[in-house]
Amino acid sequence: MSASKVTKQLGGLFLTALLFGPAMAFAEYSTLNMTESVSKIGQDMYDLHMLVLWICVVAGVLVFGVIIYSLINHRKSKGAQPAPFHENTTIEVIWTTIPLIILVAIAVPSTKTLLKYEDTSNSDLTIKATGWQWKWEYDYIDDKVGDSKGIRFFSSLSKDANEARQLGANKELPEHYLLDVDKRIVVPVGKKVRVLTTAADVIHAWWVPELAIKRDAIPGFVNESWFQAEKVGVYRGQCAELCGKDHGFMPIVVEVKSVEDYKQWASNAKAQAAREQAAADAASGKVYSKAELMAKGKDVYTTNCQACHQAEGQGGGPFPALKGSKVATTGSIADHIGLIVKGKGIMPPFGAQLSALDIAAVTTYERNAWGNDTGDVVQPSQVSK
Amino acid sequence: MSEHHDAPTGIKRWLFTTNHKDIGTLYLWFSFIMLLTGGAMAMVIRAELLYPGMQVVDPNFFNMMTTMHGLIMVFGAIMPAMVGLANWLIPMMIGAPDMALPRMNNWSFWILPGAAILLVAPMFMGGDFLSGQGPAFGWTFYEPLSGQYGNLAFFVFAVHLLGFSSIMGSINIIATILNMRAPGMSLMKMPMFVWTWLITAFLLIAVMPVLAGVVTMMLTDKYFGTSFFDAAGGGDPVMFQHVFWFFGHPEVYIMILPAFGVVSQIIPTFARKKLFGYASMVYATAAIAFLSFIVWAHHMFTVGMPVAGELYFMYATVMIAVPTAVKVFNWTATMWKGAITFEIPMLWSIAFVFLFTIGGFTGLMLGLAPVDFQYHDTYFVVAHFHYVLVTGALFAIIGAFYYWVPKWTGNMYNETLAQIHFWVSLISVNILFFPQHFIGLAGMPRRIPDYAIQFADWNFWSSIGGFIFGLSQVLFLYIVIKTIKGGKKATDQVWESAEGLEWTVASPAPYHTFATPPEIK
Numbered sequence: 001m002s003a004s005k006v007t008k009q010l011g012g013l014f015l016t017a018l019l020f021g022p023a024m025a026f027a028e029y030s031t032l033n034m035t036e037s038v039s040k041i042g043q044d045m046y047d048l049h050m051l052v053l054w055i056c057v058v059a060g061v062l063v064f065g066v067i068i069y070s071l072i073n074h075r076k077s078k079g080a081q082p083a084p085f086h087e088n089t090t091i092e093v094i095w096t097t098i099p100l101i102i103l104v105a106i107a108v109p110s111t112k113t114l115l116k117y118e119d120t121s122n123s124d125l126t127i128k129a130t131g132w133q134w135k136w137e138y139d140y141i142d143d144k145v146g147d148s149k150g151i152r153f154f155s156s157l158s159k160d161a162n163e164a165r166q167l168g169a170n171k172e173l174p175e176h177y178l179l180d181v182d183k184r185i186v187v188p189v190g191k192k193v194r195v196l197t198t199a200a201d202v203i204h205a206w207w208v209p210e211l212a213i214k215r216d217a218i219p220g221f222v223n224e225s226w227f228q229a230e231k232v233g234v235y236r237g238q239c240a241e242l243c244g245k246d247h248g249f250m251p252i253v254v255e256v257k258s259v260e261d262y263k264q265w266a267s268n269a270k271a272q273a274a275r276e277q278a279a280a281d282a283a284s285g286k287v288y289s290k291a292e293l294m295a296k297g298k299d300v301y302t303t304n305c306q307a308c309h310q311a312e313g314q315g316g317g318p319f320p321a322l323k324g325s326k327v328a329t330t331g332s333i334a335d336h337i338g339l340i341v342k343g344k345g346i347m348p349p350f351g352a353q354l355s356a357l358d359i360a361a362v363t364t365y366e367r368n369a370w371g372n373d374t375g376d377v378v379q380p381s382q383v384s385k
Numbered sequence: 386m387s388e389h390h391d392a393p394t395g396i397k398r399w400l401f402t403t404n405h406k407d408i409g410t411l412y413l414w415f416s417f418i419m420l421l422t423g424g425a426m427a428m429v430i431r432a433e434l435l436y437p438g439m440q441v442v443d444p445n446f447f448n449m450m451t452t453m454h455g456l457i458m459v460f461g462a463i464m465p466a467m468v469g470l471a472n473w474l475i476p477m478m479i480g481a482p483d484m485a486l487p488r489m490n491n492w493s494f495w496i497l498p499g500a501a502i503l504l505v506a507p508m509f510m511g512g513d514f515l516s517g518q519g520p521a522f523g524w525t526f527y528e529p530l531s532g533q534y535g536n537l538a539f540f541v542f543a544v545h546l547l548g549f550s551s552i553m554g555s556i557n558i559i560a561t562i563l564n565m566r567a568p569g570m571s572l573m574k575m576p577m578f579v580w581t582w583l584i585t586a587f588l589l590i591a592v593m594p595v596l597a598g599v600v601t602m603m604l605t606d607k608y609f610g611t612s613f614f615d616a617a618g619g620g621d622p623v624m625f626q627h628v629f630w631f632f633g634h635p636e637v638y639i640m641i642l643p644a645f646g647v648v649s650q651i652i653p654t655f656a657r658k659k660l661f662g663y664a665s666m667v668y669a670t671a672a673i674a675f676l677s678f679i680v681w682a683h684h685m686f687t688v689g690m691p692v693a694g695e696l697y698f699m700y701a702t703v704m705i706a707v708p709t710a711v712k713v714f715n716w717t718a719t720m721w722k723g724a725i726t727f728e729i730p731m732l733w734s735i736a737f738v739f740l741f742t743i744g745g746f747t748g749l750m751l752g753l754a755p756v757d758f759q760y761h762d763t764y765f766v767v768a769h770f771h772y773v774l775v776t777g778a779l780f781a782i783i784g785a786f787y788y789w790v791p792k793w794t795g796n797m798y799n800e801t802l803a804q805i806h807f808w809v810s811l812i813s814v815n816i817l818f819f820p821q822h823f824i825g826l827a828g829m830p831r832r833i834p835d836y837a838i839q840f841a842d843w844n845f846w847s848s849i850g851g852f853i854f855g856l857s858q859v860l861f862l863y864i865v866i867k868t869i870k871g872g873k874k875a876t877d878q879v880w881e882s883a884e885g886l887e888w889t890v891a892s893p894a895p896y897h898t899f900a901t902p903p904e905i906k
Contacts, residue, residue: 031823031824031827031839031840031842031843032823032826032827033823033826033827034759034826034827035759035826035827035828044755045755045756045758045759048753048755048756049750049756049759052749052750052753052756053750056746056747056749056750059746060742060743060746063713063714063717063742064739064742066717066721067717067720067735067738067739070717070720070721070722070723070725071720071725071735074656074720074721074722074723074724074725075724075725075726076657076724076725076726077726080722080723080724080725081724082656082657082658082722082723082724083658083721083722083723085661085722086658086659086660086661086662086663086719087661087662087663087664087665088662091718092662092665092711095710095711095714096707096710096711099706099707099710100707103703103704103706103707106703106753107699107700107703110699110753110754110755110756111696111699113755114692114695114696114699114754114755115692117755117758118692118695164438165438165439165835166439167439167440167442167443168439168440169438169439170438171438173437173438173838176837177437177837177838178835178836178837179837201529201533202527202529202530202533203527203529203530203622205687205761205762207762207830209759209828212758212759213758214687214758214759214761214762215687215689216687216688216689218616218622218623218688218689219529219616219622220615220616220617220621220622221616221621221622221623221689223688223689224689225689236837237828238828238830238833239830240687240761240762240763240830241527241762242448242522242523242527242530242831242832243530244448244521244522244530244533245444245445245448245521246444247444247448247832247833248444248830248832248833248834248835248836249444249835316443317443317445317446317518318445318518318521318534318535319445345533345534345535346533346534346535
């Protein structure tokens with residue numbers, strides 16, 4: 001009896017939560033119910049969620065109501081005598097049929113929504129999202145709206161969040177903690193955006209709740225899905241498939257702009273990419289001083305390597321120390337670079353993520369920091385991917 | 386026949402025992418130790434998630450905790466507890482003197498501690514103590530992530546041994562039920578617990594080899610250069626998930642069907658009424674078992690299946706709601722117009738019916754592909770399967786303990802402590818898991834060691850509930866030991882209107898029962 005009371009109270013809480021959920025929500029998030037979507041198909045999904053939820057609540061109230069009634073009124077202490085019945089074919093047929101009918105009723109809208117969701121045709125823009133341990137790479141591969149084709153960049157957890165999330169960092173958590181990136185993807189409002197997901201190492205999943213899109217990114221395969229945001233804004237999500245150590249730290253941020261602003265962004269981004277490419281080309285032949293490489297290398301190390309190999313190169317758990325290690329001291333420079341470019345076991349390959357200069361710098365850094373002191377200086381020209 | 390010859394004592398009694406009651410006890414203790422171990426890991430998880438920011442463990446260690454918690458609870462706590470109950474109860478319920486294959490029974494159990502050691506050993510390997518080299522790839526060990534880990538062979542061989550144990554245990558249970566029933570006990574006269582275990586045993590025999598196959602493919606991929614799950618070599622990482630869930634979905638019914646059986650024994654006793662719809666209960670159990678084989682890909686709606694596949698798996702999955710609803714209706718109808726009393730086992734069973742049903746509702750929601758795209762891999766899923774497995778399977782196991790422990794030990798449990806145990810567990814488990822529905826819907830992925838600030842409030846409460854629930858199981862340990870040591874003496878019948886052969890023997894049950902089979906009219 002009392003068990004039911006608690007359940008009833010919790011049920012009450014749930015109902016209250018549902019009725020007043022929107023009012024209690026803060027920021028753009030509901031803390032009690034499914035995030036409402038800014039896409040039409042997402043709204044269909046939300047409506048379906050609410051429909052099924054209410055069906056479950058009503059069914060729960062009915063069944064639990066009967067049990068609670070029985071627990072209160074059919075107690076031995078109230079002098080109840082057990083009835084002799086223990087089967088009744090009619091009622092058993094009825095209560096097998098009713099759930100069946102309800103299921104068919106739910107299946108109809110579910111099928112409709114699913115078919116709509118899986119229709120990726122007639123898209124206006126196609127972006128490829130590649131999951132890496134632990135960041136996202138975006139390629140704009142087709143664009144009927146503006147001129148974004150060819151834009152390609154990596155998107156990682158924002159620097160302030162990355163510092164604040166270190167074990168025992170004890171820093172104040174920045175705004176949008178763990179849901180902010182260094183480089184957002186930008187899409188136009190009201191346009192159908194097809195997202196191709198794949199991965200470079202293990203399975204990831206690309207999920208933005210408010211855009212109602214979640215699709216696995218699987219190495220060696222390309223999945224497709226889509227979203228269409230009806231409202232300008234910034235929408236945040238996370239990787240949704242366990243992908244190793246920093247699975248919780250590879251957010252997704254989508255900025256939805258008006259069509260004009262989007263076009264402007266695309267042409268700016270392309271111009272900037274061209275400048276960066278020119279700089280990188282120039283850099284690959286250039287000879288750098290050790291101090292320049294060490295300074296750059298420390299940056300690259302902090303962003304890409306420190307999460308596993310630790311600030312002082314001491315490693316920990318399954319992640320080997322670099323300080324005093326064979327690879328970073330007596331081993332050959334070519335092997336050291338090869339390990340960074342190709343990865344090994346749990347270590348992801350960095351060849352496609354880092355420029356030749358980055359790799360040269362971080363190799364130099366690892367061979368001279370923390371008392372490794374080999375004196376080796378590695379130039380970008382020595383790096384072959 | 387009833388006197389024993391050269392019965393060894395001390396450690397040898399337990400090492401060499403072929404007695405179903407001894408082996409049942411071993412299983413139950415093993416399971417309890419694993420429950421506390423897996424529970425301690427859950428405490429680490431909840432401690433890290435108490436506040437946003439990283440305070441307690443690093444992300445790799447956190448992943449290791451979620452992985453080991455899941456593996457230990459599934460393979461170490463819930464499954465062995467159910468086998469322990471089967472060992473203790475099935476021979477007594479069907480009037481058999483022991484299990485059909487007693488020596489194999491000994492071996493089925495004694496493989497388990499070795500498997501558990503292999504499973505946890507990598508946690509202690511590497512540079513320093515608990516340095517975090519154990520499995521950290523989730524209890525579902527998806528490729529290619531799991532293939533990145535060293536020490537994978539330990540995991541693979543641990544799973545092989547667990548599989549041997551389960552298959553031998555299942556063969557034994559099937560052989561016992563089909564061959565050793567007392568004269569007159571037809572299949573349709575068997576207690577529900579026996580029925581649910583018979584069906585569960587067939588599920589185990591069907592799917593444990595599939596699990597063994599999938600881990601062997603992982604092994605050869607990792608160490609012998611095959612490419613079952615590596616696209617670069619012509620393999621397919623998604624095939625791993627298909628094979629895994631072909632095992633994994635029946636597995637969840639392996640954990641819950643015996644729990645249905647337990648509850649179907651307890652409720653009629655305390656409602657003082659025969660189980661309503663016995664035949665339909667049997668058919669519903671069989672229907673659930675059959676359906677469990679054809680719905681596996683509903684765990685994988687986001688992998689990019691063809692839409693026809695998604696539709697099929699969605700329809701097949703929601704069909705499970707029908708036989709499950711029939712079961713809940715039958716328990717309800719059993720209580721209806723009964724003469725109900727609220728002894729401790731009944732309290733756990735009533736809680737089971739309510740809370741398992743909540744888990745069933747969320748299961749229906751998760752089965753609908755288009756909304757599952759939002760629920761998938763969030764805390765909504767975590768809430769769902771903990772309602773089914775903790776307030777479902779585990780509550781039934783605890784209820785079973787209180788129901789049959791007077792028969793096992795001859796002693797009644799301490800009523801006051803048992804009341805505290807129940808109420809504290811019931812309230813705290815809901816504080817623990819109910820808010821996880823909210824944070825999952827709000828967008829928190831599962832298996833993350835740290836979270837965005839908007840998830841902070843409910844995570845805090847979930848952790849508080851978790852700590853209390855964890856502590857109350859330490860009280861349970863105390864209650865168990867206290868009951869074994871002494872207590873009010875139980876009568877042979879124990880419960881006023883308990884029916885079944887196990888209640889016809891003395892309390893505590895003699896070492897050998899039914900050396901001469903009873904006659905069933």
